Amino acid sequence: MPDVRTAEVIAVGTELLLGETHDTNSAELAGSLAALGVDVYWSQRVGDNLERVREALERALGRSDLVVLTGGLGPTDDDLTRDAVACVLGETATVDPALEAWLRERFAAFRRDMPERNLRQAERIPSAEALPNPIGTAPGWLVRVHRDGRDLTVVTLPGPPREMRRMWHHEAVPRLSFGGGALYARTFKTLGVGESDVAVRLGDLTAGANPSVATYAKRDGVHVRVAAKGIDADDARRRAVAVEADVGDLLGDSVWGHDDDTLAELAVAALQRRGATLAVAEVASGGALADLLSDVTGAEGTLGGAVIAWGPETMATLGVATDLLARLPASAAEAVAALATSVRALFDVDYGVAVGPAFPHAGDGADDVSGPDRNESAATRVVIAIAAPGGTTVRPLTFPPLGRAWLRERLAFTSLFLLRSSLS
């Protein structure tokens, strides 16, 4: 079986083209292919039009060893991926009795009649191997093609991300051979420095090609990715090692994690190492912090409760003195500290984190732990307080005015960053 060295993804669907549905499949497949050492230079999106899907596939086969098409495998007349592949390969699709039996069984299990048009999903061209889809009704195809002296492969996958993901990893990848080397990648995740400051610290390192060093501004801070290609996994790692160490040194304390780490998981793990419990009170972050914590598996015993206050009255309900609330924003540090202490007592936990209300701020943002890399007029001031067994710490922070949704999320990540720092 020939090795796949170059691949390209074609996402099929007018709804993707028009932004009605976000195409996350292309990027996910490309990322997976890159990790398998395959070069991905192109990606196409085309609408539900036979001629254009056909043309995109022809072009892709002319320049890539493997072409993965996602979407267009449904039962309707708009689902044209099967037809386009059949047309390009000069074959005719007919109903495969085994696929038909599987499909009818599947509908029977739902206690539903199978509409006759669903029979399209049981079609197969002679040279296609069917890829099973136990979580949907659209099987995929894997077709090996010999063209102009080249050995090529076409894979079709369903559009729904869960079905696509399962079929790719469990059905398609095991049937392919990737001998083109391997990619090693390590991502450093930082908070508290802007992207341009990270770039300054990294200097010439970002100019290298192998290993490559790239920065990305993400929801939870700036990520720095070191990636190297090698003839195998060991070789790729070896090529990255020196640069990876340099990047770690240059970023220093601002690094909070790597790769798949999340701030919420690390904060919960730090609490669990101490056998400590947590409760949170949120004003300006409006539930975003609780939402991140809720995502951590196995955190139930560590997390007490959370309270979201949408106004000063609610802060009073939680036990913050009304004279403190009357003197906001001047009394913000004291009031938010009181909120952290109150929520710690209410839920009887070891640590109480409070995110205070947002107030306009006309300063220069120099003490912003969140490191925004932007220049806008009115900044926002928010106090975050952590009530711990040893006392309460208060941190006033300044954020750029990038909207409520952005602020809520950034406050949630910043709180976790501060909590984790205070625990280590």
Place this chain on the structure above:
Amino acid sequence: MPDVRTAEVIAVGTELLLGETHDTNSAELAGSLAALGVDVYWSQRVGDNLERVREALERALGRSDLVVLTGGLGPTDDDLTRDAVACVLGETATVDPALEAWLRERFAAFRRDMPERNLRQAERIPSAEALPNPIGTAPGWLVRVHRDGRDLTVVTLPGPPREMRRMWHHEAVPRLSFGGGALYARTFKTLGVGESDVAVRLGDLTAGANPSVATYAKRDGVHVRVAAKGIDADDARRRAVAVEADVGDLLGDSVWGHDDDTLAELAVAALQRRGATLAVAEVASGGALADLLSDVTGAEGTLGGAVIAWGPETMATLGVATDLLARLPASAAEAVAALATSVRALFDVDYGVAVGPAFPHAGDGADDVSGPDRNESAATRVVIAIAAPGGTTVRPLTFPPLGRAWLRERLAFTSLFLLRSSLS
């Protein structure tokens, strides 16, 4: 100035291709172009490679009136979009003194020295008009091209979505002419019916081309989009009117809103019409409901507070009787009703909504208001209760096991759907 009838987007950047950064620009631009009556049949993504960007642009100019490139306008050697455009058009880019002055001023305003490599961003080819970028350092280009008897336009936009969006709407669109008709679109948003049930209800309507009817499974339910093209806005609307009415009738009560409506905004508006206030208690939704409510502008006076309980102990802290908690899940309906009543009293509001804990459920999901369209083994059972001035209603619901994050979000949307129904 010639009218733009067909357009295509090229997103430039290796990080987009590899999924390191999600390409949201392509879909956003394509949606905007569709609304302007422009046909978008293709979309390409290419890495930071001069030859491949050049090739993608050549191909696009051969088939589309307008080509919009996003990304690759930064100061580094990897930012090749300017070079690719210059190369395809056979022109040489030189530093534009006006752009250079603007750029140096911009850095001075940050009190930072301009690295000499940023001078690349002040370059322009003779036939390009510069598009100002007041919120970044990369100006765009608008280039009019006459080729093979066709009048074509190339637009370059920066990669960061905020800069891209501003430049597209405020700088590029006003300089272009879109005479190719207009698109009218109306989206119906539903909850409580699965996508296949929606398809059954709509029947043959989804087979039409103009107006077209399409369904999309979204985070807040199934959306149905009716779209029509016409010679102008009135004509497009006229073509859609009959089908739009039919779709509305067929979907009936399951429709909760249209177009840009959000469930949280509609629920808050319904509360405000009654002068009523709201508090929420969340167990299985873990803050997702509070997060949605926090996103509503002007809701401060309507929203009291929210409590997230991560375990039964916290439900006890909030006042749910311990004997009820001891008999969970059998006592779920009573316990969640008590939670709704407690949170209503705690924050002294008119309505208390409680989302209970999640328990495994082996039923057939027939009473699932959330309408999942999937077949999986173990379903999840969650009770939602609404404590209102006239009494407390309890709704036991079944959800498919699609993961914690999915469940949290779906519970939040379902709670708002039920609250809004109970208010109307």
